[in-house]
Amino acid sequence: MNWFKYSSPAAFYPLAGKMAPWFLAAGAALGAIGLYIGFFAAPTDFQQGDSYRIIFIHVPAAWMSMLIYVVMAFWAGIGLAFNTRLSSMMAHALAPTGALMTFLALWTGSLWGKPTWGTWWVWDARLTSELILLFLYIGYLSLAAAIDDPRKADKASAVLALVGVINVPIIYYSVQWWNTLHQGASVSITRSPSMAAIMLWGMLVMVFAFWSYCIGAVLLRLRHIIRERERHAAWAGAAGG
Amino acid sequence: MQWNSAAEFFAMGGYGLYVWGAYAVTAVLVAVEAVTLVRRECAARSSRAQPEGKGRPR
Numbered sequence: 001m002n003w004f005k006y007s008s009p010a011a012f013y014p015l016a017g018k019m020a021p022w023f024l025a026a027g028a029a030l031g032a033i034g035l036y037i038g039f040f041a042a043p044t045d046f047q048q049g050d051s052y053r054i055i056f057i058h059v060p061a062a063w064m065s066m067l068i069y070v071v072m073a074f075w076a077g078i079g080l081a082f083n084t085r086l087s088s089m090m091a092h093a094l095a096p097t098g099a100l101m102t103f104l105a106l107w108t109g110s111l112w113g114k115p116t117w118g119t120w121w122v123w124d125a126r127l128t129s130e131l132i133l134l135f136l137y138i139g140y141l142s143l144a145a146a147i148d149d150p151r152k153a154d155k156a157s158a159v160l161a162l163v164g165v166i167n168v169p170i171i172y173y174s175v176q177w178w179n180t181l182h183q184g185a186s187v188s189i190t191r192s193p194s195m196a197a198i199m200l201w202g203m204l205v206m207v208f209a210f211w212s213y214c215i216g217a218v219l220l221r222l223r224h225i226i227r228e229r230e231r232h233a234a235w236a237g238a239a240g241g
Numbered sequence: 242m243q244w245n246s247a248a249e250f251f252a253m254g255g256y257g258l259y260v261w262g263a264y265a266v267t268a269v270l271v272a273v274e275a276v277t278l279v280r281r282e283c284a285a286r287s288s289r290a291q292p293e294g295k296g297r298p299r
Contacts, residue, residue, distance in 0.1 A: 020282075024275070043243055044254060051256035054263045061267070100270060108263040115259050213271065220278040227285055 009086050009226045010233070016226075020219040027213030034209050037202035045199075054112040056202055060210035062105035065133060066168050068098035068214065072140075073165040076158035088154035089229065091161060092144055093222035097214050099137035106130060117181055125174035126182035129167060136164040150229060 006012045038056035045052040072094040079088030109127070110120045121127065140157050147153035170177075175184045244250040253260045 017282075024279075039250075040244075049256060050254035051259055053253070053260050057263060057267050097274070100274060104267050104270065107266055111259045111263040115256055213275075217274060217278055220282050224278070224281055224285070 007084055007086055009089065009230055012086055013223060013226050013230075016219040016223050020216045020223070023212050023216030023219065025216075027209050027211075027216055030205055030209035030212060034202055034205035037198065037205060042199045042202050048116055051112060051115045052199075054108050055199070056206045058105060058108040058112060059203055060207045061101045061108060062130070063207060064210050064214055065098060065102035065105050065130070066171055068094050068101060069133060069136070069161075069168055070165060072098060073161040076154075076161040079154055080158040080162070085154075085229070086226075088158065089225045090218075090222055091154075091158065093218045093225055095137055095141050095144070096221065097217050099134060099141065101210070101214070102130065102134040102137055106134065113181075122181050124180040124182060125178040126171065126180045129171040129174050132167055133164075133171060136160070136167060140164070 006015060034056060038053055042053070044050050072091045075087045075094070076091035078084060079091060106127075109130075113122070114120050140160050143160055144153045144157040147156055174180060175182055251257055251261070
């Protein structure tokens, strides 16, 4: 099988259409299982009470916000280096979902911070670098939207995405490099290993749910971008599925 | 199961405002994104299927 075949928008368009519903359905199913574990199987935390249940959306959203940025910068970079149109379109399709995940990480973190730290917001390294990530997504989207020529917009926004990727390791290691209010990368927040296990499982299932949903959403948005960009091409006028 | 009643579940041990505030905004924003994308997809599929009339065009 020739995988380079799918580097053409015309070839990838129907494949994305076939895959997207499966990813969205898997995301919904995993989300239902994850929420059941999170709210009914996992016990109340002995330190944080039930406020810790925010973890089941906070951690997946925060992980996705960083992962999507790296994937976005990767495809933007491939588009810049090899002038492949589909790579740049993929980067544009990833950005809005990445921005949404970043906002959700900040929002749920704020609502978790108030009961546990006593403050909605603090300018510590983890929170500030995550806020910068949101600004990078917004900057990327604004720059891409501000330039009329799509090929020039691809190149300019790709440079921004690649420069901004330095922020991702800063977010990830911020809790080690600086003395932050945000806790370290630990998932063992409970007294006994068995309870930590069920909480961890709930969180991991939610991570896969978010992952699956994001792939489905990005594929649908990619199809929309392909339709917009390729509407003058002969195949796009005739493509059904 | 640690909940004795629905009220206890919604109270979340006193953290209801924070927990449900986080989950509600997440649910609404993800739903808005998903519905927008799916509706745009459905509109595109039906507008392409119609002009040719029957089935997938050549």
